[in-house]
Amino acid sequence: xxxxxxxxxxxxxxxxxxxxxxxxxxxxxxxxxxxxxxxxxxxxxxxxxxxxxxxxxxxxxxxxxxxxxxxxxxxxxxxxxxxxxxxxxxxxxxxxxxxxxxxxxxxxxxxxxxxxxxxxxxxxxxxxxxxxxxxxxxxxxxxxxxxxxxxxxxxxxxxxxxxxxxxx
Amino acid sequence: xxxxxxxxxxxxxxxxxxxxxxxxxxxxxxxxxxxxxxxxxxxxxxxxxxxxxxxxxxxxxxxxxxxxxxxxxxxxxxxxxxxxxxxxxxxxxxxxxxxxxxxxxxxxxxxxxxxxxxxxxxxxxxxxxxxxxxxxxxxxxxxxxxxxxxxxxxxxxxxxxxxxxxxxxxxxxxxxxxxxxxxxxxxxxxxxxxxxxxxxxxxxxxxxxxxxxxxxxxxxxxxxxxxxxxxxxxxxxxxxxxxxxxxxxxxxxxxxxxxxxxxxxxxxxxxxxxxxxxxxxxxxxxxxxxxxxxxxxxxxxxxxxxxxxxxxxxxxxxxxxxxxxxxxxxxxxxxxxxxxxxxxxxxxxxxxxxxxxxxxxxxxxxxxxxxxxxxxxxxxxxxxxxxxxxxxxxxxxxxxxxxxxxxxxxxxxxxxxxx
Numbered sequence: 001x002x003x004x005x006x007x008x009x010x011x012x013x014x015x016x017x018x019x020x021x022x023x024x025x026x027x028x029x030x031x032x033x034x035x036x037x038x039x040x041x042x043x044x045x046x047x048x049x050x051x052x053x054x055x056x057x058x059x060x061x062x063x064x065x066x067x068x069x070x071x072x073x074x075x076x077x078x079x080x081x082x083x084x085x086x087x088x089x090x091x092x093x094x095x096x097x098x099x100x101x102x103x104x105x106x107x108x109x110x111x112x113x114x115x116x117x118x119x120x121x122x123x124x125x126x127x128x129x130x131x132x133x134x135x136x137x138x139x140x141x142x143x144x145x146x147x148x149x150x151x152x153x154x155x156x157x158x159x160x161x162x163x164x165x166x167x168x
Numbered sequence: 169x170x171x172x173x174x175x176x177x178x179x180x181x182x183x184x185x186x187x188x189x190x191x192x193x194x195x196x197x198x199x200x201x202x203x204x205x206x207x208x209x210x211x212x213x214x215x216x217x218x219x220x221x222x223x224x225x226x227x228x229x230x231x232x233x234x235x236x237x238x239x240x241x242x243x244x245x246x247x248x249x250x251x252x253x254x255x256x257x258x259x260x261x262x263x264x265x266x267x268x269x270x271x272x273x274x275x276x277x278x279x280x281x282x283x284x285x286x287x288x289x290x291x292x293x294x295x296x297x298x299x300x301x302x303x304x305x306x307x308x309x310x311x312x313x314x315x316x317x318x319x320x321x322x323x324x325x326x327x328x329x330x331x332x333x334x335x336x337x338x339x340x341x342x343x344x345x346x347x348x349x350x351x352x353x354x355x356x357x358x359x360x361x362x363x364x365x366x367x368x369x370x371x372x373x374x375x376x377x378x379x380x381x382x383x384x385x386x387x388x389x390x391x392x393x394x395x396x397x398x399x400x401x402x403x404x405x406x407x408x409x410x411x412x413x414x415x416x417x418x419x420x421x422x423x424x425x426x427x428x429x430x431x432x433x434x435x436x437x438x439x440x441x442x443x444x445x446x447x448x449x450x451x452x453x454x455x456x457x458x459x460x461x462x463x464x465x466x467x468x469x470x471x472x473x474x475x476x477x478x479x480x481x482x483x484x485x486x487x488x489x490x491x492x493x494x495x496x497x498x499x500x501x502x503x504x505x506x507x508x509x510x511x512x513x514x515x516x517x518x519x520x521x522x523x524x525x526x527x528x529x530x531x532x533x534x535x536x537x538x539x540x541x542x543x544x545x546x547x548x549x550x551x552x553x554x555x556x557x558x559x560x561x562x563x564x565x566x567x568x569x570x571x572x573x574x575x576x577x578x579x580x581x582x583x584x585x586x587x
Contacts, residue, residue, distance in 0.1 A: 046582030053582035064555070067476070068469035070179075070211040072228035089230050093215060096498040099551055100507050101469055103559030104581045108552050109505065 001081045004122065004132055005148040006054050010139035013045050013052030020134030024123055038111055042120045043131055054139065056131070057106035057120035059083045065098035065107055065119070074098055074117075084121040092116045170195045172482060173257050173265050175247045175420065176273030177201035178210065179468050180449025180475035182229065184271045187479025189237045195483070198240040198265060200247055200257070205297055206233070211468060213300045214321075217307075218328030226297065247274075247420045252442040257420075269482040272421065272432060272440075272447040273475060276414035276466060281316075285378030290393055291408040294325050303409065307332055310406035314338075314395045316375055318345035320499060322411035323358075326367055327501055329407070336367050337403055339395070341374040349497050349508040353525060354532050354546045361502040361530070373399045378408060416451045416464060429453055431464045436488040438478035446482055448474030456494035457562055458510040458543050465494035491562050498551070504530045507554045510561055511536055511544035519543075524575050533575055540568045556581050 018041030019031050025042065026034035033039075043056035059076070063083045066074045072090035076083045085092045094115025098107045107119040123129040132140040141148065172188055174181045177199050185197055208226035215221035234241050246260040250270065257265040278293025280286045292303050307313070307329060315326045318340030330336045338345070344355040345362075359369060379394040379402075395403040416431040426440045427433040432447040434454065439446050449471035455462050470492050480487035496509045512534070515521070520537040529549060535557065536544030542561045547554050556579070560567060570587050573579050 044580060044582075046580045047578060048582045048586040051586075053585060055581045055585075062476075064469070067183075067472040070209045070228070070468045072209070090228060091225065093212065093221065094500070095211065096500065096505055096507065096551055096554075097469060098555075100496055100498050100509065100554045100558060102555035105553045105556040106581075107555070113503075115500070 001144070002142050003059065003081075003145055003148075004056060004120075004129055005141045005143055005145065006056070007139045007141070008053055010137045011045070011052045011054050012137055012139075013047070014136065015041075015045055016134045016136055017041070017043060017054065017131035017140060018045060020130040021120075024126070024130035025121075040108070040111055040118070041131075042106075042108075042118060044105075055104060055106065057083065057102075057122075058104060059120075059122060064101035064103065068097040068101035070095060070097055080122075080124070082122045082124060084119065084124075085117060086121060087124075170268045170483075171266060172197045172269045172271070173267040174199045174271045174273065175201070175257065176271075176275055176449065176451070177203065177207050177241075177243065178273065178275055178449070179228075179471035180273035180275075180478075181271065182207050183472040183475030184273065184446075184448065184479040184482070185237065185239055185475075187476045188483050189239070191480065191483035191485060196240070197238070198242055199234075200242040200245055200259070200265065202244070202246045203296060203298070204244045206231075208297060209468075210295065213294055213297065214324035214328040216297075216300050217294070217303060217325065218331040220331075223297070249422075250420050250424055250426075250445070252424050252426065252445060255444060267444065269444045270446065271475075271478050271482060272445070272451060273449040273471070274417040274420065274451045276416045276450040276464075278410060279413045279415045280410055281375070281412050283375055283377055285380060285393070286410065288378060288380055288393065290406060291378055291410060293410050294321055295414070303329075303407065306407050307334060310334060312337070312403075312405040313407040313409065314403050314405040315409045315411060316395070317411035317413070318342070318369070318371070319348060319411060319413070320346065320497060322409070323362070323499070323501070325409050325411060327362070329409075330365065330367050334407070337370060337405070338367060339370045339373065339375060339397065339403070341372070343372045345369065345371070346499075346508075349495065349512060350506065350546060351513045351534065354506060354508070354512075354534070354548050357527070357530055357532055357548050358499070358501060358504065358506060361504050365502055370397065370401070370403075373397045373401075414450070414466060418451060421445075433462075436490060437481045437486065438474055438489055439481065444482075446478040448478045454489060454492070454494070457491050457564075458493055458495075461494075463494065465492070467494070467496060469496070470494065493558065493562060496558065498554075504549060505551045506548040507546070507551045509545040509554065509558050510542075512546045514538075514544050522571070522575055535574055537567070537571070540566050540571065542567060542574075550577070553579055553581075556584060560584065 021041040022034035073085040073092040110116045132142045377396040431453040450466040477489040522535040524533045531549035534546040
């Protein structure tokens with residue numbers, strides 16, 4: 001199952017992913033439309049010691065937000081692995097239990113009057129989530145976690161090899 | 169084939185059933201409940217009362233849930249007694265359900281304080297859909313409502329009835345609302361909001377009696393009861409809601425050897441110690457990770473977590489419960505959200521308190537630390553990072569290096585990741 005993986009060191013904090021996310025969740029799917037309607041992005045670039053750190057939903061194996069949901073709206077799709085409170089028979093009531101439960105702070109109240117929690121839905125209608133497709137620095141990738149881990153190991157190994165003067 | 173019997177068709181019971189079905193596709197699972205409705209959310213009853221949620225929208229699972237998971241349902245029957253020796257649950261109609269594994273998630277009931285008149289008509293608890301329907305029927309012909317108890321249930325009921333157009337008075341024995349969860353400062357913000365809306369509060373006094381309509385009132389055709397307070401005042405109301413707390417429904421294991429304190433005592437595996445008998449949810453006592461205290465934790469997320477742990481163990485896969493915080497609550501009135509987690513009121517020696525209070529913005533943040541570990545949290549107005557703080561609390565993480573950042577508006581998981 002593919003997941004959105006983050007290469008924090010590649011992120012330069014340009015916020016293109018946040019804008020692309022907002023646009024993807026706007027009625028007319030444009031950045032202008034999102035800004036006009038006040039649609040927020042569903043991932044966050046946090047500044048830590050002057051460095052940008054992308055924070056987004058991990059679509060956990062046993063999601064705390066799903067356990068906390070007292071309407072049944074927040075569900076994890078067994079097929080896709082997507083965790084979302086939208087598009088189900090049960091609807092969100094804005095009780096904020098999921099916000100209290102999420103260890104990543106990836107669920108937030110919707111802006112404006114509507115009482116509803118919003119979070120990453122991993123763009124179910126797209127092959128690649130909007131944030132990943134938009135990132136100009138390749139800091140986000142939509143890949144199998146195993147591939148991500150393998151790639152990480154390889155890059156560490158390469159770095160060590162270079163340090164030791166061994167041709168990679 | 170293993171026979172599983174689950175007593176209680178709510179958060180814990182449903183969670184256990186789903187877990188068992190996932191792990192044991194062949195198992196014979198039966199859910200028993202006194203209530204006849206498919207599983208619904210009690211937390212949403214105030215929304216139903218207030219008219220913002222229909223009865224159908226209270227269901228927590230799709231219509232075909234029981235068929236799809238092949239769960240036998242036995243609704244409308246009470247388990248009168250459990251025979252732990254024979255491994256049989258006896259229903260109140262005399263039927264016997266044989267089990268290999270039994271999960272008790274019978275929840276709790278409204279506690280009616282022992283004052284005269286409390287059992288009279290026009291006086292209700294708010295715990296079940298049936299309660300809510302009775303209240304609604306009465307609300308149609310009522311002008312004034314008195315809510316006894318200023319906790320979550322009381323305030324949400326007050327808010328709902330107020331939205332229905334009733335004159336609502338809340339009576340709370342303690343000097344502040346939400347005395348179990350919030351400190352005086354947070355309670356004052358929420359109180360001010362509800363008062364500004366038009367709900368009346370009488371704090372610091374309990375009730376002495378609920379008086380039936382007097383002879384004169386009956387003769388003149390004026391309905392209504394009097395709620396007599398400890399300070400002698402008499403409030404008039406056609407509708408009284410009692411929300412002073414709950415008691416665990418442990419009757420079915422009385423005299424069986426299953427240990428009961430305030431609730432059913434279970435170990436880390438949600439087992440009662442009797443062979444094949446497990447318990448979870450509001451009816452069971454578990455350990456709070458922050459205080460280390462064993463007690464009832466009548467909140468939704470913990471019921472779901474306990475049901476899941478019980479489900480694993482009942483299906484033969486050992487799994488421990490732990491690391492959950494007993495006290496976590498979220499509430500919102502008039503667009504001011506509020507969250508309290510853990511020892512939010514802790515004060516005095518050994519505790520360090522970080523605070524930010526901006527009354528003009530209805531903003532209040534308080535973090536209680538002990539030895540640089542977060543043990544309590546209150547967020548009013550801005551609740552966005554509540555889960556990040558709670559996770560630090562659950563993990564008992566030392567936040568020494570993060571401390572100066574905790575209250576900053578840009579605090580988030582990124583900081584935790586990089587600390």
